[in-house]
Amino acid sequence: MRDSEWRKQLRGLISAKERTELLRVKMPETAVEERVKSQRVEVNIGLTVEQAQREAKRCMDCVNPTCMEGCPVSIDIPGFIKNIERGDFSEASLILRKTSALPAVCGRVCPQEKQCEAKCFYVQKLKKPSVAIGYLERFAADDELQSGKTSVPEKAKPNGIKVLAVGSGPSGLSFAGDMAKAGYDVTVFEALHEIGGVLKYGIPEFRLPNSIVDKEIKLLERVGVKFVKNFIVGQTQSVDELRKEGFKGFYVGSGAGLPRFMDIPGENFNGILSSNEYLTRVNLMGADSPEADTPVLRGKNVVVIGGGNTAMDSVRTAKRLGAEKAMIVYRRTEAQMPARVEEVQHAKEEGCEFLTLTNPVEYMSDEKGRVKQMKVQKMALGEPDAGGRRSAEPIVGSEYVIDTDLVIVAVGVSPNPIIPSTVAGLEVAKGGTIVVDEDTMQSSIPDVYAGGDIVRGGATVILAMGDGRRAAKRMNEKLMC
Numbered sequence: 001m002r003d004s005e006w007r008k009q010l011r012g013l014i015s016a017k018e019r020t021e022l023l024r025v026k027m028p029e030t031a032v033e034e035r036v037k038s039q040r041v042e043v044n045i046g047l048t049v050e051q052a053q054r055e056a057k058r059c060m061d062c063v064n065p066t067c068m069e070g071c072p073v074s075i076d077i078p079g080f081i082k083n084i085e086r087g088d089f090s091e092a093s094l095i096l097r098k099t100s101a102l103p104a105v106c107g108r109v110c111p112q113e114k115q116c117e118a119k120c121f122y123v124q125k126l127k128k129p130s131v132a133i134g135y136l137e138r139f140a141a142d143d144e145l146q147s148g149k150t151s152v153p154e155k156a157k158p159n160g161i162k163v164l165a166v167g168s169g170p171s172g173l174s175f176a177g178d179m180a181k182a183g184y185d186v187t188v189f190e191a192l193h194e195i196g197g198v199l200k201y202g203i204p205e206f207r208l209p210n211s212i213v214d215k216e217i218k219l220l221e222r223v224g225v226k227f228v229k230n231f232i233v234g235q236t237q238s239v240d241e242l243r244k245e246g247f248k249g250f251y252v253g254s255g256a257g258l259p260r261f262m263d264i265p266g267e268n269f270n271g272i273l274s275s276n277e278y279l280t281r282v283n284l285m286g287a288d289s290p291e292a293d294t295p296v297l298r299g300k301n302v303v304v305i306g307g308g309n310t311a312m313d314s315v316r317t318a319k320r321l322g323a324e325k326a327m328i329v330y331r332r333t334e335a336q337m338p339a340r341v342e343e344v345q346h347a348k349e350e351g352c353e354f355l356t357l358t359n360p361v362e363y364m365s366d367e368k369g370r371v372k373q374m375k376v377q378k379m380a381l382g383e384p385d386a387g388g389r390r391s392a393e394p395i396v397g398s399e400y401v402i403d404t405d406l407v408i409v410a411v412g413v414s415p416n417p418i419i420p421s422t423v424a425g426l427e428v429a430k431g432g433t434i435v436v437d438e439d440t441m442q443s444s445i446p447d448v449y450a451g452g453d454i455v456r457g458g459a460t461v462i463l464a465m466g467d468g469r470r471a472a473k474r475m476n477e478k479l480m481c
């Protein structure tokens with residue numbers, strides 16, 4: 001493939017030196033004053049054809065593409081980018097779909113800067129900005145979805161073997177897509193009334209429109225994946241009962257949807273809620289609408305605790321819901337925030353404030369029991385821990401009080417406990433995650449596999465998808481023996 005005629009022709013069009021001299025494209029964005037008016041106006045607009053083809057020219061089509069080592073689902077990155085360069089966008093999207101069930105999603109939310117783009121030749125060898133792999137992935141996937149001419153990947157002959165996924169987040173969807181392509185009769189059981197997991201109930205529409213997730217799901221349906229909503233595996237029916245119904249393989253992708261709190265005085269006051277509740281009510285239940293049966297609580301002076309993507313999504317949501325002041329309070333420095341750099345930048349552009357090296361220690365309420373103030377303590381960076389990350393140490397006597405009328409707690413999540421607590425003999429680690437073999441994602445029960453946040457305890461979309469693919473590969477090998 002690499003030495004095909006068209007590839008040689010592309011190389012002849014422009015020299016390697018000229019390719020490296022092109023500047024990385026900038027993602028066009030909706031103007032700040034427009035986007036802060038609505039939860040449903042997408043911030044990143046997407047590249048034009050001209051921008052995408054120009055950016056694709058920067059890719060050197062390396063003989064050993066190190067970018068692919070950084071992709072947990074092993075996308076043929078130079079393959080799809082070179083097809084964009086020569087204008088064959090449908091071939092580009094076909095290449096994406098061979099290994100990724102959700103390219104339009106990943107092109108929007110994957111932390112490429114820490115994965116494929118971090119391994120790009122430009123970063124590694126030239127110390128220049130990487131090829132914008134994520135933007136190009138989004139371009140090819142969107143072009144396909146918008147054209148309506150979606151390419152359904154090749155599918156093996158049906159083998160009649162029934163398998164299932166617990167949970168319709170990216171991990172379950174990725175597993176389901178691969179198993180359906182391999183000819184299995186695949187059902188995804190989802191506890192909620194919508195398919196998509198965090199992609200629907202967590203990540204706001206200004207970053208990932210629900211319509212995009214729905215279009216990707218429709219494609220999975222076309223490959224033959226069946227979806228059952230409002231079905232809690234372990235409660236509606238147990239894994240044992242489903243086994244008796246003929247399911248031969250189980251993939252648990254039930255995520256880490258259990259919010260964590262800090263366990264500090266006053267945390268039960270009205271006006272203090274988890275980011276899970278806040279975002280789910282807005283994203284999945286339309287509770288930002290004044291007509292909603294149970295509208296979400298609004299604040300003028302909102303504080304969000306945490307420094308991850310969830311915290312950024314919450315503070316930006318608060319701004320869109322009319323907060324006069326929306327502020328992040330984070331115990332470490334900005335450089336240590338786990339959130340994507342782009343999200344931090346966007347939050348700042350939108351007027352969100354950042355109070356770093358600061359941690360809440362107590363909440364105070366008004367006479368009706370609604371939070372009105374919080375006591376915070378200044379922090380200093382201590383020694384690096386085992387992972388090399390410097391700890392945050394409290395500075396004694398540095399406490400002071402700030403005003404707030406709504407606090408969103410985004411300090412992490414725990415694994416969903418239903419499957420670990422209802423499947424007898426399933427090995428579970430101390431923190432509630434399911435223990436699996438890292439290469440095969442097989443659990444202590446031979447026909448039960450698991451991956452995504454239920455195994456990792458809160459990670460990323462693409463890692464969850466990679467787990468789903470690995471489990472599908474192994475389950476297929478086992479069932480075909």
Ligand SMILES: Cc1cc2nc3c(=O)[nH]c(=O)nc-3n(C[C@H](O)[C@H](O)[C@H](O)COP(=O)(O)OP(=O)(O)OC[C@H]3O[C@@H](n4cnc5c(N)ncnc54)[C@H](O)[C@@H]3O)c2cc1C
Pocket residue numbers: 109110111166167168169170171172189190191192196197198199202203204231232233234253254255256257279309310313340416418419451452453454458459460461462464
């Ligand atoms: C607000 C927010 C923003 C994020 N932003 C990003 C980002 O920008 N980039 C990124 O890469 N990652 C991001 N993440 C992390 C990423 O979304 C998760 O790592 C990923 O969704 C995990 O996928 P999953 O399939 O394992 O679980 P989930 O997406 O959590 O899906 C699990 C699904 O299983 C269902 N379920 C649970 N138990 C059962 C049961 N017993 N029976 C049936 N169904 C069940 C749940 O209802 C849920 O729909 C973000 C997370 C949050 C919360």
